[in-house]
Amino acid sequence: MGIIRIGGRGTSRRVEDKKEDNWTGPAFKQYSEQQKQAAKDQYISMGRGTAKIKFGDVASTTTASSKGMWVGTGRGTGRRKL
Numbered sequence: 001m002g003i004i005r006i007g008g009r010g011t012s013r014r015v016e017d018k019k020e021d022n023w024t025g026p027a028f029k030q031y032s033e034q035q036k037q038a039a040k041d042q043y044i045s046m047g048r049g050t051a052k053i054k055f056g057d058v059a060s061t062t063t064a065s066s067k068g069m070w071v072g073t074g075r076g077t078g079r080r081k082l
Contacts (some may be wrong), residue, residue: 033060 007013022028040056070079 036060 002018003015004018005013006016020027022031036055036058040054042055043052044055044058045052066082069082071082072079
């Protein structure tokens with residue numbers, strides 16, 4: 001991916017190739033789906049702990065498009081459209 005500098009508290013420096021991130025994006029989505037399938041028969045608490053459902057019954061989340069939405073800028077005084 002690229003080259004990054006690694007060191008601890010300024011005592012040493014070394015240069016390594018940056019590995020692909022696995023805590024976000026498609027790789028993490030695939031990992032979380034595998035974890036969900038492994039634990040699909042376990043129960044989780046919902047609704048302030050008053051109800052419980054099987055983990056496999058929880059729907060997968062999707063990300064909605066933010067195109068056309070307004071976002072605040074500066075200290076909340078300005079805005080721009082995405």
